[in-house]
Amino acid sequence: MKKVEFKAYNPAAVEKKWQEIWERDNTFEPSKDHSKPKFYGLIEFPYPSGNGLHVGHPRSNTAMDIICRKRRMEGYNVLFPIGWDAFGLPTENFAIKNKIHPEIVTANNIARFKKQLKMLGFSFTWSSEVSTTDPEYYRWTQWIFLQLFKAGLAYKTEMPINWCTSCKVGLANEEVVNGVCERCGGEVVRKVKSQWMLKITEYAQKLIDGLDQVDFIEKVKVQQRNWIGRSTGAEVDFEVKDAGYKLRVYTTRPDTLFGATYMVISPEHDFIEKFKDRITNFDEVDAYREQAARKSEFERTELAKDKTGVELKGIKAINPVNGKEIPIWTSDYVLSTYGTGAIMAVPAHDERDYAFARKFGLPVIEVVAGGDIEKEAYTDIENGIMVNSGFLDGLPVKEAKAKIIEFLQEKGIGAGKVNFKLRDWVFSRQRYWGEPIPVVKCDCCGWVPLDESELPLLLPEVENYVQTDSGESPLVNVPDWVNTTCPKCGLPAKRETDTMPQWAGSSWYFIRYTDPHNNKAIASEEAMKYWLPVDWYNGGMEHTTLHLLYSRFWHKFLYDIGAVPCPEPYVKRTSHGMILGENGEKMSKSRGNVINPDDIVAEIGADAFRLYEMFMGAFDQPIPWSTDGARGCYRFLERVWKLQKNVTDEKAISKKHERAVNVAIKKVSEDYEKMKYNTAIAAMMGLVNEFYAANTLSAGDLGALLKLLYPVCPHFAEEMWTMLELGEGYIHEQPWPVCDESKLVADEVEIAVQILGKIKARINVPSSLGRDELAAYVLENETVKQLVEGRTVRKVIAVPGSLVNIIC
């Protein structure tokens, strides 16, 4: 150890110095030696917005930086990459408003983000940096699309989109707030457009099954399962009277078939068109159809609780189990996109059917006993008994269900069926700033994929980035680019002018990181085999359903075609809580409660900032910001800094110190792994308080503390370690400290003495005592003797190291 003249802690100088050293030495570059055990830590790559880094980014980044720095000290070869999810709307809107090319906007924003991230000292693998907007990157995004297309998983179809009637543009779902346009407040309606779709539904079951193999926090798994929405039931055919046609429905309650008193089909159902001539009130039905189609998103979701509908007159269906004639209705409470777009209505046991039946005076027949159907639908029927149900009468619901499915199958009028809520992924955007979709439309060959050698298909220059009046992407205005020849037949053809959504580039970036400059494949087999899957992925809860599901889908598809070596991309997924403003509300410009990381770092330095973000509260909970709290963390670093005045070369100061240090090593090591950063830091603060109380500490004590602190406050720990010459080499080259369990036990412990569960005294006892010995020891104690005097001790419960409870 070296004695140095004391100088005040100067974070700005210390941080600059170490950032330069790390950069000069390529300290965090992973080794090419693939015989070492690997660790792949991942954070969600940021969208480089014009606002710069938010205080939320460093929370996730620091958390994973801590894990990665610890892993390196534990001997792992660590990949901790960073990149930019840079396509997307805000950049495009900024470009439109300011007439600057989105490419330039993107480059500026990335430069700013990069500077801020470097300022915070994250140990990123900068050599793996990628941007989704880089043609060498999106070349492979397009390549993956071609594979999906060839596998039949990409198709184009008519789909309704959100259309702002005043801006005359298509909007993403996120841009529709409470049914109106986020920007102008104009009415948003559904407009049918031809869209590229990806068949994620084909992977629904695999996406559910895969969840059993991964270590995601339970909340995330539950949300994914709910989003996919698997349900089991049956499809049943209802014959339409005198029509030679069968109307098929999906139901999760085939057991209630005897209670089906009418049918409802969605307004979009092609049955209406087909039986146009038989429907005696077609004008009325058609008017309803049109009205439903015009309904805005807002009306459909918020106001649609009040049921509307029209009966298809002149036409009847037949309930297959009892032969009764029942009416067919159309209503927009039945969705065209789920099941078969038609239902059998069982008003006695379904709230929606009940409300509909009551409104239109349709019969309600109870088929499960127990409720009062005069008042409301009886839906809690899992354990009920069947009534009014012919051959099912008297059976418990569960048995009835099995029996009816068997019956339907025997008669050939139905079968068991699994359905999912998950829908195919709308993959088109009528926008400029996205990856071009690499297909052409040929009049004789249809949609033809580009040859892979044509990739990347570059985004052409355009004069302005605004959508056309009819809602097409501005790419339609570039005839030189649009007009091309068909790769198949050579005749003139037109390029697709839709671009991909922002989700595309982020669905596979973790693969590219393993081998970011490969120009032959998405990544080399060797690199993927070594680095994949991602060992630990931390990100926000807001990405649980879309990003996480989409990227798992792409990965599973790539696995199926042999392009990646593992079926799941992420072994472990954790989520951080959001940082709120000081007033406890969500940070936003309009609320005026935004904290800028630059200001905080300028005042207290990156290390104290990182420390505070980890200390402020439980990592997975939302937490309000407190600048005073952050200053408290700076004070803690100053206290550690000043320990150098009291440090001695003596090996060990006391048994107490030795114990305290080992307790801290154990606590901090365990807590980092559980992402309980707040308690890990509290333990280090406690240790420092002990050092202050003793007024002295050994060089070894200080070294151990600094190693524990290093992952959170790396510049600080490097500086103090090197300045005081606490060991050979840099602190980041030291092995992670290991707790000496034998040093953990103290000779004496204070235990609580309870009488009938109430604490009456605290006494010191030898810590070596076992259960019975402790009980005996305590009863001999003078204080305790006085407490129990005159009473009979009936029972003594002793818990070594903690308490003794005397029952008397």
Added chain:
RNA sequence: GCCGAUGUGGCGGAAUUGGCAGACGCACCGCACUCAAAAUGCGGCGAGAAAUCGUACCGGUUCGAGUCCGGUCAUCGGCACCA
């Protein structure tokens, strides 16, 4: 409505998963240093004069409950006519 969280001092939050509630920090108060202030160091800080009472509320299990069970309320997040 459904699914999932959460509820502990003035504030952010801790509590070997049934064993001393309030660790650690913020704010506040006191003392020391100072001509003074700031900074720093040390001490105090749930309520109550005390016995005691206290972890959203009511009840239960247990020698013992913030933790387990039953019910109620509140807040936050996600989904929302998915048959």
